[in-house]
Amino acid sequence: MDTLTSHDIPQLFARLSKVFADQKEALITLDGQVGDSDLGLTMAKGFAAADKAVSELGDAPIEAQLKAAGAAIARAAPSTMGTLMATGFLRGSASAKDCDDLRTEQMALFWRAFRDGVAQRGRAQVGDKTVLDVLDPIAMSVEADAKAGTGLSTAMDNAHAVAVDALERTRDLVAQHGKAAAFQEKTRGIQDAGSTVAVILIQTMADFVSHGAARPVGT
Amino acid sequence: MDTLTSHDIPQLFARLSKVFADQKEALITLDGQVGDSDLGLTMAKGFAAADKAVSELGDAPIEAQLKAAGAAIARAAPSTMGTLMATGFLRGSASAKDCDDLRTEQMALFWRAFRDGVAQRGRAQVGDKTVLDVLDPIAMSVEADAKAGTGLSTAMDNAHAVAVDALERTRDLVAQHGKAAAFQEKTRGIQDAGSTVAVILIQTMADFVSHGAARPVGT
Amino acid sequence: MKKFLNNPEDFVDEMLEGIYLAHPEVTHVGDDLRCFVRTNPVPGKVGLVTGGGSGHLPLFLGYVGENMLDGAGVGGVFQSPSSEQVLDVTRHVDQGAGVLYLYGNYSGDLMNFDMAGELADLEGIRTMTVLGRDDVASSVVGEEHKRRGVAGIFFAYKAAGAAAAAMKPLDEVARLAEKASARTRTIGVALSPCIVPEVGRPSFQIGADEMEIGMGIHGEPGITRKTLTPANEMVDEMMARILAEQSYETEKDVAVLINGLGATPLEELYVIYRRTAQVLDQAGARIRHVFIGEFATSMEMAGASISVLQLDDELQQLIAMGANTPFFKHIAQ
Amino acid sequence: MKKFLNNPEDFVDEMLEGIYLAHPEVTHVGDDLRCFVRTNPVPGKVGLVTGGGSGHLPLFLGYVGENMLDGAGVGGVFQSPSSEQVLDVTRHVDQGAGVLYLYGNYSGDLMNFDMAGELADLEGIRTMTVLGRDDVASSVVGEEHKRRGVAGIFFAYKAAGAAAAAMKPLDEVARLAEKASARTRTIGVALSPCIVPEVGRPSFQIGADEMEIGMGIHGEPGITRKTLTPANEMVDEMMARILAEQSYETEKDVAVLINGLGATPLEELYVIYRRTAQVLDQAGARIRHVFIGEFATSMEMAGASISVLQLDDELQQLIAMGANTPFFKHIAQ
Numbered sequence A, B: 001m002d003t004l005t006s007h008d009i010p011q012l013f014a015r016l017s018k019v020f021a022d023q024k025e026a027l028i029t030l031d032g033q034v035g036d037s038d039l040g041l042t043m044a045k046g047f048a049a050a051d052k053a054v055s056e057l058g059d060a061p062i063e064a065q066l067k068a069a070g071a072a073i074a075r076a077a078p079s080t081m082g083t084l085m086a087t088g089f090l091r092g093s094a095s096a097k098d099c100d101d102l103r104t105e106q107m108a109l110f111w112r113a114f115r116d117g118v119a120q121r122g123r124a125q126v127g128d129k130t131v132l133d134v135l136d137p138i139a140m141s142v143e144a145d146a147k148a149g150t151g152l153s154t155a156m157d158n159a160h161a162v163a164v165d166a167l168e169r170t171r172d173l174v175a176q177h178g179k180a181a182a183f184q185e186k187t188r189g190i191q192d193a194g195s196t197v198a199v200i201l202i203q204t205m206a207d208f209v210s211h212g213a214a215r216p217v218g219t
Numbered sequence C, D: 001m002k003k004f005l006n007n008p009e010d011f012v013d014e015m016l017e018g019i020y021l022a023h024p025e026v027t028h029v030g031d032d033l034r035c036f037v038r039t040n041p042v043p044g045k046v047g048l049v050t051g052g053g054s055g056h057l058p059l060f061l062g063y064v065g066e067n068m069l070d071g072a073g074v075g076g077v078f079q080s081p082s083s084e085q086v087l088d089v090t091r092h093v094d095q096g097a098g099v100l101y102l103y104g105n106y107s108g109d110l111m112n113f114d115m116a117g118e119l120a121d122l123e124g125i126r127t128m129t130v131l132g133r134d135d136v137a138s139s140v141v142g143e144e145h146k147r148r149g150v151a152g153i154f155f156a157y158k159a160a161g162a163a164a165a166a167m168k169p170l171d172e173v174a175r176l177a178e179k180a181s182a183r184t185r186t187i188g189v190a191l192s193p194c195i196v197p198e199v200g201r202p203s204f205q206i207g208a209d210e211m212e213i214g215m216g217i218h219g220e221p222g223i224t225r226k227t228l229t230p231a232n233e234m235v236d237e238m239m240a241r242i243l244a245e246q247s248y249e250t251e252k253d254v255a256v257l258i259n260g261l262g263a264t265p266l267e268e269l270y271v272i273y274r275r276t277a278q279v280l281d282q283a284g285a286r287i288r289h290v291f292i293g294e295f296a297t298s299m300e301m302a303g304a305s306i307s308v309l310q311l312d313d314e315l316q317q318l319i320a321m322g323a324n325t326p327f328f329k330h331i332a333q
Ligand SMILES: Nc1ncnc2c1ncn2[C@@H]1O[C@H](COP(=O)(O)OP(=O)(O)O)[C@@H](O)[C@H]1O
Pocket: A031, A035, A036, A038, A039, A042, A079, A080, A081, A082, A084, A118, A121, A122, A123, A124, A129, A130, A131, A132, A177, A178, A179, A180, A192, A193, A194, A195, D106, D107, D108
C-alpha cells in the first residue's frame, strides 16, 4: 500500500492490539529491570482499548479514529507510556485533520506531531533515554522521505530501520526520567523499555503498510 | 549410686541443661506437628536457668535446690511445659523437705508430688495425651519399687523403661489439652511432645544415678 | 530467616524498648520491661489485664490504653508471661476495684494467670477471669470452652474496656466481657507460615497453591488444608462455619472484624470484607461496626481471619465507644 | 501467586467496593469507583487531591478524611489514575477556594495531574501542585527535584490537611505542603519483592541473605543490594544517608515515620524505631512526633522505610493536629 485510508485504520489497531498482547510478558520483563514491570500490562490494555474504540466508531474520518484511539488509551492505561502514547495519537489526530488518507507526507506530519506531543508532555530531551530517542529518529526519517518523495511503504520500512538502530543506541544512555532515573549509571547497557514500545509500534505499522492485514503477526 | 545428695543435684541439673540444649531442634520439630514449635526453646531455656539457679545456690539442702530450680524454670520458660515442669519441681521440693538425700522412697514421694502438681495445675486426666501420661507411670513405678525395697539405680531404670512404653502409647491417644487439642483425631499416631520431655527427664536422671556425672550425655 | 532484628534473644525486649520510646502513655512496672501498664491509671476503675506471647502485635499490649485495658504481661514470642509478671502487673493496675483477667484460652497462659490470680487473692486483690475462645475451627459446638482465643478477643477488650471506663463494678465488667466473648465467632485462613526469631525456620510447610483453614496464630498448622480458591469462594466457606453457629433471625446487629495475619495486604482484606458483607447481608444481618486491618497477627504470616460478634443493645453501645491506645484509635461517631 | 482475590482484573474495583461498604464517610464521583472523595465536603475549604496507583494502602486514598485530604484518583495497581478521573475528582472537591494537587513525583502521575490541571484551569478551577519527593536513594543532593515520592508524603498530607482545615487560602496551603515536602527525607529497605496481581510473578528476585537499600514502592529493585545486616547496623547506614542531608544543630525538632512495606511485622518496626531514636538522639535531634506502622506499602513486600521531617514552629503545629480518616486516626494531645 502507498496510502492508509480510514478503512485500514481499524485493521491497523486490531493488529496493534494483537501484537501488544503477544508482547505482554516480554515488556513486563523489560520494564522490571529498572522499572515496575507494568509496561506489558498497560500497553496490552491500552491498545486493546484503542482497537475497541476505533472498531466501534463505524464510518469515521481518520482524524476521529486516531482521536478515539488516543482517548481510549488515556482512559485504559494512564501509566507513563500509556499517557504518552495517548498524547501521541491525539496530537497525531489533529495533524490528520481533514485528511482522507495518509501518504508519506501526511505520515510525516503525524509522526512529527506525535513526537512533539510526547516531548512536550514528558518534558524529556532527546538523549534522556526515553521513548523520545526512538520517536525522534522515526519522525525525522519519515520527514526526509516525504521531502524525497518516497512511497509510504518504503518510508515506513526506512523509519523502522532507524528505529531499530535508535533502540540499540538507548543502551549507551543513562535514564533521566521515569522510574529508571533513580538507577542512574546502572541503566547503562539496558535497552530502554518505552523505546522498545515505539519500535514495536513502527514495526507493526510498517508491516501493515507493506503486507496489509493478511500477514500474520510476529516479532 | 543408690542415693542422690545435695552434692549431686547441681551436677544433675548441669546434665539436664546440656541434654535439653542438645534436644532443642528435635523438640522444636516435634512440637511443630500439632503445636507451635517452641518446646525445644522453652525446655532449653528453662533447664539452663534451673542449672544456673542451682549452681549459684552454694551449699543448700535438696529442698532448696529443687525449689530454686522450679522457680527458675517458671521465670525463664512460662510456656505450658515450662510452667508444668516448674510446678513439678516446686511440689517435688516440698516433698523433699528435710531430706538429706533421695533414696528410692524419697524419690517416690518426689515423683508423686511432681505428678500431682502437674495434674492439678494442668487439670488434665491420665489418657488426655499430655505429659501426665508419662509422669503417672513413672510415679507409680518408683512407688512400687519403693514398696519392694528396690535400690535407686534400678528403680530409676525401671521408671525409665515404663516411661518409654508410656510415651509410645501416647500415639494411640487423642489430644484434649494444649495447642494440639484443636487437631483432635489428627493427633492420633503422633507422639505427644510434652511426654517426650518427661522421658528425657527420667532418662537423664536414671543415667545420672547409674553412671554419675562422668558418663557422656546422649540419647 | 529475613527479619529486621539483632540478636534473636533480644528481639522482644528491643521491641518493647522501641514501644516505650515511642509512646510515653505506656510504661513498665519496675525494671521488668515485660510488665506493661498505662502510665496514668484511672483511680477507682476496675483493672483490666491481658497477656500472652509476643509476635501478635497489636495483640496483646497494643490494647492497653484509654477505654481499653490497663496492663499486659508480655511473654516471649508465642509464649506466656510468667505468673510473677502477671502478678506484678495486677498489683500495679489494681485501684481497689479488683482486676479482670481477659486473655486467650491457651494452657500456658491459663496456668500462669491462674497462679497469679491465686497469689493476688492472697494479697487481697480480687480477680476474675474471662477467656477469649472464639476460634470455631478449634473445637466443635458443645465444646466451645475448649476453643482457642484468636482475633475476636478484640471485641471482648472493647466491651470490657468501655464498661470499666464507665466505672462499672468488677462483676459487671466481667459479665459484659464474657457476653462479648461468648457471642464472637472467628475463622482464619493462612497462606504461609511464620518464623519465630529464635527458631529461625518456618513452623510448617505449605504448597504454592494451598491454604490452611483454621490455622492457629502461633504458627500451628491449620485444621484443614485445601487448594487455594478465589477469595469469594473462600469467604463463603469460612462464613458458612460462622453462620452455622449464629442466626440473624431475631438478633440482626453484628460487628465484623477482618483481621490480617501479618503479610497480607490491606487491599486483600477489603476484597474479603466485600464478600463478607454480601454474605452477612444475605443472611439477614445488619453490620453496625466494621474493623479492618491488623488486630492479631502471627509475625509475618500471610493470612486473614473473619470475626463476627452478635450484638445486643448493651454490647452495641460498648463497641461504639471511642478508644485510644498507641496501637488502636477509635473515634466515636 | 498466593493472594486473596478473585479475577486479578477486578482486584482494584472489588477492593474499592469493600472500602465503600465499610466506610460511609467516603464515596465516589458518579459511576466511577476510582474517583474517590469525602462524602461530606467542607464548604469554602481548599480542596486537597492526591492520587496514584493502587497497591499502596493506606496510600493514597486512605488519607482522604477529616483534617486530611478531600479526594484521590485511584489507579490500577502501581498505575496512575487517568487525567479524566483526576479532573472529575477536582470538579467534585472544588469549593471555590481552589484545589491543591499533592502526589508523588512519578512521570505517569505528573502527566495526568498536569493534564487534569490544565483542563480544570479552563473551567475556572484554580489548581496548584506540590510533589512528594522524599526518597534520598533516588537522586543525589542538588537533584532533589528528581526524587521519587515515597512514604514521607504522609507529612505533607498532614501539614496540608491541617492548613486547609484551618481555612487557609490555596497559596498558603501549597506553601506549607511544599515546606513539609522539602524538609522530609526517606530511605527504604526491602527484603522481598511483591507481586502485581495481573502480572502474577514477583517483580525482582533477591537472595535469602540479601537486602535492597533504596527500593521503590512499585516493586522496582533497590539501588544497592547488600548482605542483610543486623537491624542496628542497617538503621545506622540508613540514617547516615538522612543525617548527611539534615543537621540538627539549630533546628532540633523532628517528626519520624517508621513505615512497613507490607509483610514486615510491627514488632520489627519497633526494633527499627528503637535504633532510629538512639541515632537521632545522638545527632542532637528532639523527636516531637512518631508514627509507626503501615503508611505506604507495596502490596506484600517485606521491608521498611524511615522518614524524618525537620520541623519548625508552624509545621510542628500542623503535624500535631488531630485527623480522622477511615485508615488513619490521629488524636491530638
Ligand atoms: N518524562 C518522560 N518522557 C518521555 N518518556 C518517558 C518519560 N518518563 C519515562 N518515559 C518512558 O517510559 C518508559 C516506562 O514506561 P512505563 O512503564 O509506562 O512507566 P511507569 O511504569 O513509570 O508509569 C521508559 O522506558 C521511558 O521510555
